[in-house]
Amino acid sequence: MKRLLTLLSISSVLLMTQCKQADKADVSPIGENTVKKVTAELVKQHGDSQKVRIEKGVAQVASLWRVADGTEADFENFCKEQFVSNEKDLDLLFNKLSYGFEMLNGYFILLSKELLRPLHLDMGPVTQIDELFGSYNAGAHLTDDLFANKIAFITALNFPYYSLKEKTELGENWSRKQWAYARMGDMFTSRVPAELIQNFSTVNTNSDTYISQYNIFMGNLVDDQGNTMFPSDLKLISHWGLRDELKAQYADKQDGLKRQQMIYQVMKRIIEQTIPTQVINSDEYQWNPFENVILKDGEKQEATPEPNTRYQHIINQFKALKAIDSYTPQMPTYIQRKFEGEFELPVDDVEKLFIELVSSKEIRETGKLISRRLGRPLQPFDIWYDGFKARSGIPAEKLDAITTKRFPNTQAFEKEMPNILTSLGWSFDKAKFIAERVKVESSRGAGHAWGAEMHKDVALLRTRVPESGMNYKGFNIAMHEFGHTVEQTITLHDVDYYMMHGVPNTAFTEALAFVFQKRDLDVLGMKEENPNKEYLATLDNLWSCYEIMGVSLVDINLWKWLYAHPDATAQEVKEATIKIAKDIWNKYYADVFGSKDEPILAVYSHMIDNPLYLSAYPIGQLIEFQLEKQFKGRSFANEVERIFSQGRLIPQLWLKHGVGETLSVKPILEASDEALKNLE
Template sequence: MGLNQESREKVRQAMLEKFGSEFQTRIETGVTQTADRWIAEDGTADDFREFCLTNFATNEQEMEAIFQRFQQNLEAYYGHLHQISRQFNWALQVDIGKVYPVDYLFANLDPYAHTSEDAFKSRIAFSALLNYPLETLESKNQNGMEWSRKKWAEVRLAEEFMNRIPSDVAMKRSETYTMADDYISNYNIYMHHLVNDNGERLFPEGLKLISHWGLRDELKAQYANPEGLSRQQMIQKVMERIILQEIPQKVINSDKFDWNPHTNSVYEAGTNENVSAEAESNIRYQHLLNTYHAEKRLDPYYPHAPSLMDRRFKLNREMSEKDVEQLLISVVTSPVLKDIASLIQQRLGRPLEPFDIWYNGFKARSQYSEEQLDRKVSRMYPDVEAFEKDLPYILRRLGFSPEQAEFLAAHIKVDPSRGAGHASGAMMPSDNAHLRTRIPEGGMKYKGFNIAIHELGHNVEQVYSLNGIDYYTLNGVPNTAFTEAFAFVFQSRDMEVLDIDTESGEQEAMRALNDMWATYEISGVALTDMYIWRWMYENPDATPVELKTAMINTTREVWNKYYAPILGMQDQILLSIYSHIIDGGMYTPDYPLGHIISFQIEKYLEGRQLAPEMERMCRLGRLSPQIWMQQAVGSKVSVEPLEKAATEALKK
């Protein structure tokens, strides 16, 4: 790919002769960026010369016109493609009844697959690259504080066309992630059909939990139950069977069989009749392997980021892999963790268990039983329509003015989710963001409500950072960790929405301990995710069985190094239960980053109001992470405020 140096030099000279030496820097940059991506199908060297001489802009009026054309047309293009994509995936993501084979065909038809290829074939991409420079991350961080908003928008505009991806490669990647997402979205366990060695059912009838979110949240809920330990131990065993792929295929998303996860025995539902049941047989790891191969096909088309790790960190997060890894290691090696673990053990009155990485007894909600919270929530929200109708009230409870609450609610639609919950933003202001949540028969449960408030935080960010932005190419936030941060800010206020008073000096201390422990837990998940992707790149011909073995070994290594010294047991594998390890393409590092950023935002909000500050921050748009943080809260991303607050909390 790319035009030869002789042809490039001839074009540079021709442009200097036509436009003058005052444009030398822009000419050299524009010709290089454009020539690097020019291929034989785009035309001859003479065609390239003619294109550059015709499309290079030199006066302010022309530059402004080109800039505005891109802003307006990209909004229309991406906005409508997003609407089409959402509709094509509707039947798989939204619970509208039976899924038919044709639904998978539509979901695999990715409207975005040809965007890169078409942009270059039409030469629109070349126009942007000829006139607007790409900037390195170092340049953004060093100079970004001095850049104007428009300069940032121009940088993001050029980045839209940084890489040239063939449509067949993009389509295959989309199909792979669609299948992985569908696998995860339909991975449910019917909890009433779990039995112990005495044949007892520990969970209520009708309780269907998705892995891993539902299982984890049910485990957390049992901390408020004096009889919850045996249920937590059973959930842990379910998780381990899933990770090890020993779970019987018949019990996944089925209520026709009873299952003892401790012995792995399966029975006809309601009987003691033992039935044979084959294990799931490494399907979980086949999906992960499929995502690896889909990403590997993209590598040649990202010469400056030739691996998923490079793309996730250099391009998507704009934070170096090394820096993020060190940040996560600083979390999991924090001296304060041993003292927090001792406090947890003291509060529980028993030795710690592996699943106590999910201890949530520091949260105010743990003072209330799950049943009490379920009753309150189900009365308020019997169905999706009731939750959507109540959005203005929810937002007012969170501090938004009546006008802003109505504005935000008008741009957020609520859908019944097949998965655990999801927030999908719009891509043009005339469209709406969508909040997906699960509401079973009998009304919303507290766990679902808590997730829905988390997703609402995403949605509010999505509306503000799109509808309130000054330039379209700046819409959004620096990376996914930042929208996770706002989601965590909302989620921590779920009791306020329910009108349950929890604020006190002690609760502030408890929040710091909870956030530090939660960040500790998810940092290990993120490290496991990062390390297993490195392993796949080092072992490109691995089989699903080999990948499973590597996953288990990697998880145990992370656990033994960073968790065994704190919790006291070796070789645990729970860190790899996270579903986004399978279908997220190394998404999980955004969670601990989100916790860290969320805490920094919370500290900044002390003495300030959430609503106006959140709007201000979201309107900053998609700056680089460190520049955004400095403009939003006055400091760069750091775990120090969280660690310091947790240390102080232990003294109270």
């Protein structure tokens, strides 16, 4: 699931905002002539060898300077006094800033973790106080404070920002220290007022809480004959739980299809907002999602449709993020900031990559193969076809019995983590080191991983664990989240510079999470000996990319629409979302599935609580495929540590050094073509 953002990273500084336009107080008073004058004087004093740093640093400080920071004379004096040219002194400054930022970042993240516990963990009913504490951002004023005491200016002056284009052109020849200096330069590229940071925190927490509590009581669903199809105690979160239950039904050859059709109908009701409010997170009524009728004691009741709440949260997120445009003229839309700033991959390149795959002949041939394997024409929900996985032929009941016995609670999973790691190739000592820095907790929502941002903290692994024990779905999710926390631990403790800790973007942590998730049966001691295993795994990755790339294209195009219609109502956003989803479906999916105007690509919950995050998943799956190629025939544990200890290089350089090639759909399409020929 999503990896939560840090407080001091460039991405979080760029994300947190509310509806407010920059006024005169937010405009730099430093004129161009002053910048030229200071630059010339510093170059004369420190020499031409420092010219690039001086030009960049002075210009960056000038762009961030405000009237409240002092006069132009104060600006001149600051630059002359604070610029460091001596290499030894610069290194000392870098180390002291790194330590300070680690402490601030680490403790504010730790505080956020604690304040959000009642919302993220199943600790009883969520109260208003829980929501108020959870939405409170203790670090909201931190950036303002760092500018006020000049730490931000000292950082920007001595460690200037390099654009993605510059990093791409120069980074290949940079040393590790130069990269760390450049990442220090990413710290302060914009200046967002504290009240805007706090507002986004509130809006985002409200959206997350809405999604975390969006459960459907499956035992209360009935068909047209009044029959129930699911266990009475089965409660599933939308969309993740519904999707995973739909996947699990492929193993049931008798009633699985009927259950899948019912789940799909539930999903459509959620997208359309025709779902009765009475059945959301409540077991008071029975519900027929086909007729959209609710019953109590066998009698029909009046149903009240959800009032476009889903789409109002999208509007709230959009408005909270759009206002930052006036503070970041170099990246004047959230779309740019998300892709070029955070992902460090231009949105046009990402869209082109996705369209190349979803339009491919390999997808169409795979669709035909799935239809033959199912023995029926494809239906829209077969976008989640799970039959290429080894576990798909194992009854869910058998898998549940194994996992509930081995992992009766979160403590049992936490205790088993060293054994899981050693079974995957880690030495006992290294497995113990990693496991000691991961804490497992029972999640209220679908689950997530939240890494530490300082060496003295631990990563959190959260997944749902029913009272009966961790079922297979929970274990599968836990393995995904464990992959995140392994990455988070390695990239904090094994990376040479704190400013380089982490991964290029969230797609890279998703990649390792997918790799771990795929090894779930290995960990359970149920290794698949199928000679076609590799071919099947390739097509599984391809089909999964097909699904999530379509969802991501909907997400991207919805945000483009929002920028074109900034004052849209919740009803208008709903209509636009459904239209975009149907358009994407008709263009890239209808010919494969044989049906038009399907809205299913709009069901993903991340569209509501984590705007534009979805693209991290398909990018992560492409990276996963490239990683698996690299792991083949090599020590899995050693390669994971080697590759991920590179830290936060830009994506294409990380991949080039890690697996020998940049991001592309070509490897998976070529491998899929070979798999299809062999499976035929």
